[in-house]
Every structure is written in structure tokens, then in C-alpha cells.
Amino acid sequence: MKKVSVVTINFNQDTITEELLDSIAATNTYENIEIIVVDNGSTVNPLPKWLPKYPDVTFIRSELNLGFSGGNNIGIAKATGDYYFLVNNDTEFTPGLVQKLVEVLDANPQVGIISPKLVYDFDRSIIQYMGFTLIDYYTCRNQAIGKNQKDVGQYDSFLGQTGYCHGGAMMVKRETCDKAGLMADNFFIYYEEVDWGERINRAGYQAWVRGDAVIYHKESMTVGKKSPFKEYFMNRNRILFIRHNAPPLKAFVFYIYFMLTVVPRNIISYVKEKKYNFISILFRAIWWNVTHNKHSEELGFTVNKVS
Structure with missing residues (x-):
């Protein structure tokens, strides 16, 4: 056994x-x-x-x-x-x-x-x-x-x-x-x-x-159904996943899609929901991927204070 x-x-x-x-x-x-x-x-x-x-x-x-x-x-x-x-x-x-x-x-x-x-x-x-x-x-x-x-x-x-x-x-x-x-x-x-x-x-x-x-x-008991913490890592890691796994041409197409489609759509959603602080969180998630190696262990978010 x-x-x-x-x-x-x-x-x-x-x-x-x-x-x-x-x-x-x-x-x-x-x-x-x-x-x-x-x-x-x-x-x-x-x-x-x-x-x-x-x-x-x-x-x-x-x-x-x-x-x-x-x-x-x-x-x-x-x-x-x-x-x-x-x-x-x-x-x-x-x-x-x-x-x-x-x-x-x-x-x-x-x-x-x-x-x-x-x-x-x-x-x-x-x-x-x-x-x-x-x-x-x-x-x-x-x-x-x-x-x-x-x-x-x-x-x-x-x-x-x-x-x-x-x-x-x-x-x-x-x-x-x-x-x-x-x-x-x-x-x-x-x-x-x-x-x-x-x-x-x-x-x-x-x-x-x-x-x-x-x-x-009991889904999302730890981080909440929608929180700054979740929004940051969902966006940051969506890009990071592509950096880890996608071939260069497909990755390039994704970056164009993300910046021209996902970013405007998310911003409109944040404004409608009056979650204005999420706009800066979205750009922090993008900027982390611009400034960090795909294997970097620095997270770009204070995690121990998030409940």
C-alpha cells in the first residue's frame, strides 16, 4: 500500500x-x-x-x-x-x-x-x-x-x-x-x-x-473573492505564466492582447465598481514583469499583512 x-x-x-x-x-x-x-x-x-x-x-x-x-x-x-x-x-x-x-x-x-x-x-x-x-x-x-x-x-x-x-x-x-x-x-x-x-x-x-x-x-476563504492582493497576483502571474511557458511569437501576441484589450477592459471595470485603487495595482503587476527576471523571487507586494 x-x-x-x-x-x-x-x-x-x-x-x-x-x-x-x-x-x-x-x-x-x-x-x-x-x-x-x-x-x-x-x-x-x-x-x-x-x-x-x-x-x-x-x-x-x-x-x-x-x-x-x-x-x-x-x-x-x-x-x-x-x-x-x-x-x-x-x-x-x-x-x-x-x-x-x-x-x-x-x-x-x-x-x-x-x-x-x-x-x-x-x-x-x-x-x-x-x-x-x-x-x-x-x-x-x-x-x-x-x-x-x-x-x-x-x-x-x-x-x-x-x-x-x-x-x-x-x-x-x-x-x-x-x-x-x-x-x-x-x-x-x-x-x-x-x-x-x-x-x-x-x-x-x-x-x-x-x-x-x-x-x-470553500473557495476564496483566505484572500477574499476580490481584493487588492488577489487582483495584483492574478494580473502579475498571468503575464509571468506566459513568460515561463509561451514560445516567443505567441508571447508577443499575448503582450499586445493584454495591453490593448485586458488593461482597458479592467480599468473600465474598476471605474464602474469604484475600485479606483485597483488601477495602480494593475500597473504595478505589469511593471513587476517589466523590471524583474521571470525567475525573480521578489514579489512586489507586501504579503504578510494580507489576511
């Missing part, structure tokens, strides 16, 4: 993380499992209260907020499993979840990474994710399969390849990480899983999704 390391990150969301840990304890029957929680520089260190409450969980404290990519990479470095199950702390497990994903990875050597179906927690009849199409380098856009559909069992029998796995819940083989590397730390949050997915695909592995494996997702 392969060992599974469940890795999750906490940042100022102690109650949400505890709900995840409780859901794992209540639903999981897979025996060879370890759970690792990385506290990503929370304002108040939660480890003193967690250690006696969850004695079987491994806790790691980072004094700095290293983001989704950096926090997961810390957890993976500590993990001893054959498979790493990276899950957002704002998720809740369902019965058989781990076993179903392990079965696919065990039986299919070409599969390097797999996600379950993600369902919104606020309405557990609505699907969030059943796969992604590949990103179009000309626009840096793709589509989420099944998103916002009513779940009437239409994907329950689906098992197969997808463009990328979902960062909210993805189980990856250790050997995949050995060949493709870990997530790039300089994304911090957003686009890091699709950038990783590009490298996993190029390493010769496939990404799959299984429809009868389900996890519930």
Missing part, C-alpha cells in the same frame, strides 16, 4: 483548517496516510493549541508567508509519502476520497497527477471543477469544465485526462516531482498549479480527474 502525505497550508484561518482536519478524521479509511499542516506565517502561531489537539498531525511553522507554492514546497520537503495530496485548507474530505485517487495512480504509470471533482461547499449541488482545458498562449485563458453546473451525477463515471489539475486538491506522485520539479516559488499564489501542470505535461506525464472522487471547497 502506497503511503499518502496530505499537505495543507494555514494562514490566519485556524477554524477552517481545523474543519479540514476533522473532516479527514471523520471520513478517511485509507490507513497508510500522514497529515502535514504548514502554518504560513499566521499573525498568531496556532501550533501550541494544535499540537495537543491533533497529536497524529505533523505541524510546521514558517515565520514568513511563502504563499501557496512556497508553503506546499515546505510540506513536500517534510513528506515521506509515495504520493503527495496537496489540498487547500478550505476543503473538506468525503468518504473514499484518498483511496479512489490512489487507485488511479497505482494502476496508470502514465498518470503523474490527479484531482477529484471539486464541489462548492456553500451549495454542495454545484460543481466547481471537473477538469481544465489547456491554456491558450495567445490570451492566457482556458476553461473550467463543469464549472457552475448542477451536479446530477453526469460526471460520476468519468475518469480520464485533463489539461491541468486543480490547486485546491491534487494528488501527485513523488516520482513526478522528481522529474518535473516542484512549484515555482515566485508565483506565490495563482497560476502556480497550471505552470506546474505545464512542466508535468512536458515531463511526459498526464493529468487526470476522477468524477466519483469528491472534495468540498
